[in-house]
Amino acid sequence: MPPDVLLSDGRPRTWTARVRCKDGDHTLDLTHREVVAERLLRTSRKHSFDPDVDVDWDAPQDPDTFYLPPQLVSIYETPLWDGLTHRRRVELSKREMCSIASFGIWSEMLLMQSLVMHAYRHRYDSDHVAYALTEIADECRHSKMFGRMVRTCGLRTHRPRAPEFHFAKVFGAVYDPMPMFAGTLVVEEFTDAFQRLTFPDEDVQPMIRQVTRIHVIEEVRHIKYAREELKRLVAKLPAVRRRMAAYGLAQATRLTSAQVIHPSCYEAVGLDPTLARRVAARSPHRRETLAWAFRKCTAFFDEVGFLDGRARGVWVRAGLLKP
Numbered sequence: 001m002p003p004d005v006l007l008s009d010g011r012p013r014t015w016t017a018r019v020r021c022k023d024g025d026h027t028l029d030l031t032h033r034e035v036v037a038e039r040l041l042r043t044s045r046k047h048s049f050d051p052d053v054d055v056d057w058d059a060p061q062d063p064d065t066f067y068l069p070p071q072l073v074s075i076y077e078t079p080l081w082d083g084l085t086h087r088r089r090v091e092l093s094k095r096e097m098c099s100i101a102s103f104g105i106w107s108e109m110l111l112m113q114s115l116v117m118h119a120y121r122h123r124y125d126s127d128h129v130a131y132a133l134t135e136i137a138d139e140c141r142h143s144k145m146f147g148r149m150v151r152t153c154g155l156r157t158h159r160p161r162a163p164e165f166h167f168a169k170v171f172g173a174v175y176d177p178m179p180m181f182a183g184t185l186v187v188e189e190f191t192d193a194f195q196r197l198t199f200p201d202e203d204v205q206p207m208i209r210q211v212t213r214i215h216v217i218e219e220v221r222h223i224k225y226a227r228e229e230l231k232r233l234v235a236k237l238p239a240v241r242r243r244m245a246a247y248g249l250a251q252a253t254r255l256t257s258a259q260v261i262h263p264s265c266y267e268a269v270g271l272d273p274t275l276a277r278r279v280a281a282r283s284p285h286r287r288e289t290l291a292w293a294f295r296k297c298t299a300f301f302d303e304v305g306f307l308d309g310r311a312r313g314v315w316v317r318a319g320l321l322k323p
């Protein structure tokens with residue numbers, strides 16, 4: 001056996017596991033926690049940002065320039081969108097961008113809390129814990145960056161609705177790594193897809209492009225960490241626990257994805273928020289966009305048996321996955 005196949009303590013660096021799903025068996029390639037963490041720490045050392053100095057917060061904001069590519073605005077290609085002036089469309093793009101950022105801060109706070117609980121339970125001198133702490137530091141900077149971005153846009157952040165806010169306050173304090181890492185992927189892969197279209201777009205506000213670029217670069221490793229940990233967990237736990245977590249996650253995703261855009265965004269441009277939310281939920285373009293934004297996440301969930309059982313139907317009915 002070549003020496004690089006084993007860690008210094010004799011454990012294998014990589015191995016494979018089998019996950020049995022209704023649609024057949026899936027083979028997962030697993031990598032030792034320490035090997036993954038060591039690579040992620042190396043990348044973190046090379047590619048980390050300080051948003052306080054790496055973003056030009058004083059960049060002028062042209063009132064006719066979008067804050068989010070228009071095709072990512074919730075009511076794009078609907079009669080409501082057609083009825084808005086250019087300035088109002090820009091205003092709606094700004095409000096939606098800031099609403100997504102507010103949702104991002106809320107979910108990053110929950111993630112930071114979970115990562116502390118995760119690190120607490122592992123060996124403190126391991127690279128796995130060192131990386132968890134590095135990710136907490138990244139998310140700390142991100143949440144501050146998003147808060148500053150919203151303020152620089154002249155707006156205020158939103159809290160989620162009371163049911164989501166209080167539910168997460170209570171259940172977020174319980175350590176359960178499977179829903180924690182799967183939930184992390186839902187939020188990170190969705191925002192990543194939106195931001196990957198935003199930062200290279202020359203027709204978007206420069207300050208927003210800088211913020212989203214930093215976030216995309218730093219989130220790549222968070223996604224890797226969560227994916228690798230979720231694979232290790234599903235390989236070990238009984239299928240029934242995996243299915244329960246997958247179903248709970250599908251329902252939570254359905255409920256929270258409908259709340260990402262705060263109703264006040266629509267009110268601010270003179271639209272009825274109830275009507276606008278309904279129009280967005282039924283819009284073929286919006287459903288297509290959300291299924292596209294979740295595509296990497298759902299493909300991965302399929303691979304690890306997280307769309308198994310009743311979970312798949314929930315994703316499809318919510319318009320987040322193509323049938």
Ligand SMILES: [Fe+2]
Pocket residue numbers: 108138139142143215219
């Ligand atoms: Fe983040």
Ligand SMILES: [Fe+2]
Pocket residue numbers: 139188219222
């Ligand atoms: Fe993250």
